[in-house]
Amino acid sequence: MTEVEVKKTQDSLQDRLAQVVDLLHRHRLVENLAHRQDASNQEVIDDLVRRQNLTELQRKLDELHPADIAYILEALPLDERLTVWQLVKAERDGDILLEVSDAVRETLIADMEDHELLAAAREMDVDELADLAPELPRDVVLELMESLDAQQRERMRSVLSYEEDQVGALMDFEMVTIREDVSLEVVLRYLRRLKELPGHTDKLFVVDYDGRLTGVLPLKRLLVNDPERQVGEVMADDPVTFSPDEDAYDAAQAFERYDLVSAPVVDKGGRLIGRLTIDEMVDLIREESESEVLNMAGLREEEDIFASVWKSVRNRWAWLAVNLVTAFVASRVIGLFDGAIEKLVALAALMPIVAGIGGNSGNQTITMIVRAMALDQLGSGNAAWLLRKELGVGLANGLLWGGVIGAVAWWLYDSWSLGLVMTAAMTLNLLLAALMGVLIPITLARMGRDPAMGASVMITAVTDSGGFFIFLGLATLFLM
Amino acid sequence: MTEVEVKKTQDSLQDRLAQVVDLLHRHRLVENLAHRQDASNQEVIDDLVRRQNLTELQRKLDELHPADIAYILEALPLDERLTVWQLVKAERDGDILLEVSDAVRETLIADMEDHELLAAAREMDVDELADLAPELPRDVVLELMESLDAQQRERMRSVLSYEEDQVGALMDFEMVTIREDVSLEVVLRYLRRLKELPGHTDKLFVVDYDGRLTGVLPLKRLLVNDPERQVGEVMADDPVTFSPDEDAYDAAQAFERYDLVSAPVVDKGGRLIGRLTIDEMVDLIREESESEVLNMAGLREEEDIFASVWKSVRNRWAWLAVNLVTAFVASRVIGLFDGAIEKLVALAALMPIVAGIGGNSGNQTITMIVRAMALDQLGSGNAAWLLRKELGVGLANGLLWGGVIGAVAWWLYDSWSLGLVMTAAMTLNLLLAALMGVLIPITLARMGRDPAMGASVMITAVTDSGGFFIFLGLATLFLM
Numbered sequence: 001m002t003e004v005e006v007k008k009t010q011d012s013l014q015d016r017l018a019q020v021v022d023l024l025h026r027h028r029l030v031e032n033l034a035h036r037q038d039a040s041n042q043e044v045i046d047d048l049v050r051r052q053n054l055t056e057l058q059r060k061l062d063e064l065h066p067a068d069i070a071y072i073l074e075a076l077p078l079d080e081r082l083t084v085w086q087l088v089k090a091e092r093d094g095d096i097l098l099e100v101s102d103a104v105r106e107t108l109i110a111d112m113e114d115h116e117l118l119a120a121a122r123e124m125d126v127d128e129l130a131d132l133a134p135e136l137p138r139d140v141v142l143e144l145m146e147s148l149d150a151q152q153r154e155r156m157r158s159v160l161s162y163e164e165d166q167v168g169a170l171m172d173f174e175m176v177t178i179r180e181d182v183s184l185e186v187v188l189r190y191l192r193r194l195k196e197l198p199g200h201t202d203k204l205f206v207v208d209y210d211g212r213l214t215g216v217l218p219l220k221r222l223l224v225n226d227p228e229r230q231v232g233e234v235m236a237d238d239p240v241t242f243s244p245d246e247d248a249y250d251a252a253q254a255f256e257r258y259d260l261v262s263a264p265v266v267d268k269g270g271r272l273i274g275r276l277t278i279d280e281m282v283d284l285i286r287e288e289s290e291s292e293v294l295n296m297a298g299l300r301e302e303e304d305i306f307a308s309v310w311k312s313v314r315n316r317w318a319w320l321a322v323n324l325v326t327a328f329v330a331s332r333v334i335g336l337f338d339g340a341i342e343k344l345v346a347l348a349a350l351m352p353i354v355a356g357i358g359g360n361s362g363n364q365t366i367t368m369i370v371r372a373m374a375l376d377q378l379g380s381g382n383a384a385w386l387l388r389k390e391l392g393v394g395l396a397n398g399l400l401w402g403g404v405i406g407a408v409a410w411w412l413y414d415s416w417s418l419g420l421v422m423t424a425a426m427t428l429n430l431l432l433a434a435l436m437g438v439l440i441p442i443t444l445a446r447m448g449r450d451p452a453m454g455a456s457v458m459i460t461a462v463t464d465s466g467g468f469f470i471f472l473g474l475a476t477l478f479l480m
Numbered sequence: 481m482t483e484v485e486v487k488k489t490q491d492s493l494q495d496r497l498a499q500v501v502d503l504l505h506r507h508r509l510v511e512n513l514a515h516r517q518d519a520s521n522q523e524v525i526d527d528l529v530r531r532q533n534l535t536e537l538q539r540k541l542d543e544l545h546p547a548d549i550a551y552i553l554e555a556l557p558l559d560e561r562l563t564v565w566q567l568v569k570a571e572r573d574g575d576i577l578l579e580v581s582d583a584v585r586e587t588l589i590a591d592m593e594d595h596e597l598l599a600a601a602r603e604m605d606v607d608e609l610a611d612l613a614p615e616l617p618r619d620v621v622l623e624l625m626e627s628l629d630a631q632q633r634e635r636m637r638s639v640l641s642y643e644e645d646q647v648g649a650l651m652d653f654e655m656v657t658i659r660e661d662v663s664l665e666v667v668l669r670y671l672r673r674l675k676e677l678p679g680h681t682d683k684l685f686v687v688d689y690d691g692r693l694t695g696v697l698p699l700k701r702l703l704v705n706d707p708e709r710q711v712g713e714v715m716a717d718d719p720v721t722f723s724p725d726e727d728a729y730d731a732a733q734a735f736e737r738y739d740l741v742s743a744p745v746v747d748k749g750g751r752l753i754g755r756l757t758i759d760e761m762v763d764l765i766r767e768e769s770e771s772e773v774l775n776m777a778g779l780r781e782e783e784d785i786f787a788s789v790w791k792s793v794r795n796r797w798a799w800l801a802v803n804l805v806t807a808f809v810a811s812r813v814i815g816l817f818d819g820a821i822e823k824l825v826a827l828a829a830l831m832p833i834v835a836g837i838g839g840n841s842g843n844q845t846i847t848m849i850v851r852a853m854a855l856d857q858l859g860s861g862n863a864a865w866l867l868r869k870e871l872g873v874g875l876a877n878g879l880l881w882g883g884v885i886g887a888v889a890w891w892l893y894d895s896w897s898l899g900l901v902m903t904a905a906m907t908l909n910l911l912l913a914a915l916m917g918v919l920i921p922i923t924l925a926r927m928g929r930d931p932a933m934g935a936s937v938m939i940t941a942v943t944d945s946g947g948f949f950i951f952l953g954l955a956t957l958f959l960m
Contacts, residue, residue, distance in 0.1 A: 021862075065737070067738060068737070071737070071856070074855070074857055075856075075857040075862065076862070077862060077865050188703065191703045191704055192703070192704055192705070192706070195704055196700070197703065197704060199739065200739070200741065201700060202682060202741070219699050219703070220676070220677040220681060222703075223668065223699070224672055224674055224675055224677060225672070226672070255762075256759075256762050256763070256766070257545070257547040257548070258545065258547060259759040261680065261682070261741055261758070278758055278762075281762075282736050282761075282765065283736070285762065285765060285766055285769075286736070286765055286769065289765075289766065289769030289773070290769070290851065292769075293772060293773050293847060294847060294851070296773070299847060299848065306862075306865075306869075308869075309869055309872035309873050309876060310876075312869070313873050313877060313880075316841070316844050316873070317877075319840065320840060320841060320844075320877060321881070323836060323837055323840040324833075324837060324881055324884070324885065326836075327836040328885070328888070330832050330833070330836065331832060331833050332829070334828055334832065335826075335829045338825040338828070338829065341825050341828050342822065345818040345821050345822045346815075347828075348818070348821050348827075348828035348831075349811045349812070349814040349815040349818065350811060351832075352807065352810055352811060352814065352831075352835070352948070353808060353810070353811050355832070356803060356810065356944060357800065357803055357804060360799065360800060360803040360936075360937060360940070361800060363777050363936065364777050364779055364796050364799075364800075367773060367774060367776075367777035367779060368779065370773075371770065371773065371774070375554070376551070376555075377551075377554055377555040378555075382501075382555065382557060382786075385557050386786075389788075389789055389792065393789050393792045393793050393796065396789060396790075396793045397793060397796070397797075397800060400793075401801070404804070405804065405808070408808070456840075456843065457840060460836070460839070460840070464832065464836060468832070
């Protein structure tokens with residue numbers, strides 16, 4: 001994609017969204033009026049006004065950066081989103097499709113004709129095309145593949161052969177390569193002949209005649225060194241490189257850690273096959289954090305906030321069903337003790353406190369642990385240490401808050417033994433919460449699963465059933 | 481800070497951590513032995529072995545990039561962290577202090593003498609110094625300020641005058657500025673005289689004689705254009721700029737949206753006063769996502785996973801206390817209905833199901849809304865739409881899962897009216913969860929608070945008390 005000059009738009013983006021929504025609503029209002037009125041004069045006037053609004057809207061959209069239009073599309077409910085989408089100039093479709101989230105892209109593609117999709121896709125680079133390909137209709141993809149030359153087709157196949165979370169799926173092919181046995185002067189002349197450098201070019205890749213990477217020449221070094229010097233003398237000969245089957249999230253962390261802007265991707269033989277750039281890595285870091293938040297709440301990551309009710313129901317379904325089962329188990333645990341509750345109805349009122357505080361505390365622990373695992377801070381060496389610490393925190397909080405609530409229960413129900421049972425149950429349930437808050441994510445990770453997946457639902461299940469069992473069990477033993 | 485060449489270390493970082501931990505444990509083992517043994521011969525030998533381990537550890541650390549050492553320090557419990565910290569060469573202290581998180585930095589600084597801190601700080605740029613200043617002892621800061629020249633002191637004061645979340649606090653001063661009335665050839669010669677360009681220099685800043693920014697010259701354009709051309713012809717004259725009092729997170733989103741690597745910061749008069757770089761923005765994006773996850777669980781963001789038990793207890797204290805109050809309220813709600821529970825003990829077993837599913841569903845909604853707000857996708861124009869949608873999802877899930885659990889209750893307790901009450905209560909509680917899941921974060925944001933703050937605790941409080949009240953209330957009305 002070509003570089004687009006952007007105005008300083010970031011602080012007024014919310015305003016622009018408001019303007020678009022306003023124009024859309026005026027358009028809608030006129031349309032609604034038109035439906036209600038019969039007088040044909042009125043219709044003509046309305047039609048004019050409506051078109052005027054749309055023209056103004058189109059003018060506004062033409063001024064915006066593709067990323068800003070993407071933002072506006074994300075923030076609109078489906079029907080308004082499609083109205084805006086139809087007003088966007090066809091030649092900008094490709095840029096915008098690449099900027100929106102997967103869920104929104106799906107709705108936009110569904111609204112496009114095959115020939116529109118083809119036109120948009122023809123403007124794209126191979127790596128961008130590969131990003132989009134899985135979501136395009138099959139015949140569009142086939143027609144596109146035919147229009148590519150052999151190298152491009154080979155590259156597209158290579159990108160598509162990697163998993164979404166591998167470096168190979170995120171690399172692009174816009175590397176500028178040079179030889180090490182030429183002078184910087186020659187490199188400078190070569191670059192001038194190129195007319196344009198790819199986005200995020202902060203270094204040139206130095207390769208030998210077999211295409212093997214021998215080093216990188218940062219533009220900074222090219223610019224400050226004497227033009228008479230050879231590339232080989234000036235280049236960095238031990239750069240950070242990535243292999244295409246490496247985990248993309250690890251690569252993103254390396255970009256963050258070593259403050260990289262671009263980096264070469266090499267195959268097993270050391271041959272340069274592509275490059276990674278910081279913009280893709282930033283997107284990845286954001287997506288990773290997002291999916292962590294969503295996963296903990298038991299949401300799949302693809303939900304667009306304006307998805308239909310039906311789609312949202314299906315998205316949230318699975319974990320709600322799991323929760324239903326766990327809640328039912330908790331209910332049966334209570335059922336075991338209905339004799340005790342019948343004798344002492346105060347137990348029914350107090351038991352949710354034990355379960356609730358356990359759930360809250362367990363959620364705090366599991367959030368900390370998931371966080372530490374995402375940042376790779378948790379190894380086998382320190383897991384035991386962390387478990388002891390969390391148990392310590394649980395014990396302290398249990399004695400403290402359990403003591404408080406035990407005293408309140410004693411005062412309310414005038415029974416010191418009930419208060420003691422309450423304190424003991426709170427403490428034991430907080431210890432259980434700490435134990436499971438550490439063990440659940442570690443076990444999920446050992447099983448190769450995402451440690452955040454439904455973490456919140458699972459820990460709550462344990463602290464609910466566990467809390468009821470501990471409290472009602474202790475009550476049966478000591479109070480009946 | 482000077483540029484550091486890094487090897488390809490990212491895939492072996494976990495290994496390196498394991499090696500460090502291993503050496504630390506061998507060191508510890510020998511130390512423990514030394515304490516237990518009395519034979520002086522043995523002591524000498526142990527001492528030798530211990531020193532050997534430490535020497536090997538030190539050698540390993542010297543090979544690592546400061547960011548990697550920071551990672552290892554983050555992943556170690558306090559005492560082992562300080563052992564490693566003491567082995568790090570003094571001249572690298574500054575780089576590493578800048579890489580670690582605030583919580584870990586605090587522990588490292590507490591372990592350093594004033595003269596060590598001064599030595600480390602003297603290696604830093606002004607903006608880095610300003611980052612660190614709030615955590616340094618007061619007399620160290622005063623001594624540092626004295627060692628700065630007038631311009632540096634002015635800049636440091638300026639950075640310190642902004643809030644942590646403003647652009648001004650994150651800018652650096654490493655801009656390379658040029659005039660627009662010179663040729664590219666002159667610029668190239670000027671850069672060669674500089675010997676080195678600051679990190680993340682992807683563009684030069686074009687200023688007039690009053691220091692006002694008139695444009696930017698991307699290195700890409702400098703390299704591909706004819707050296708005879710003037711800067712003024714080639715530069716981009718309408719670049720994205722930021723003002724120092726702008727919200728830093730908005731700036732980070734603009735970096736992401738427009739794929740920026742660096743950008744100028746200008747004051748109200750249009751004068752260039754600093755620059756922002758992508759590395760600071762990436763850190764910000766990550767921190768923002770992290771604090772969102774932590775805030776939802778009711779954790780303050782500063783907790784280092786290896787913080788002491790006592791520190792962790794205080795960190796989690798506040799929301800646990802809030803939870804205790806809300807759980808107590810829920811308990812009193814149940815207390816209102818103890819007559820009903822005494823008559824029909826099944827109510828005690830079924831009520832946590834209604835509350836639990838409501839809490840889970842409410843957490844899903846609130847997570848979606850907080851997410852949308854963090855991405856600026858929620859405006860006054862679409863809040864009503866979203867509320868209707870979430871109510872729709874709640875109704876659908878309520879009828880569906882409420883129906884299932886109602887049927888189970890009917891079958892278990894052989895009472896169709898109990899099943900109907902169950903279904904109705906589930907549906908109403910899911911509607912309440914949807915309503916509050918949308919309203920809580922919106923209200924918090926309107927009050928100027930973080931919408932994620934304790935979101936999970938609050939929504940659970942509502943769905944617990946609400947769920948108990950709805951279920952037991954309906955049961956009293958229709959079953960008693």
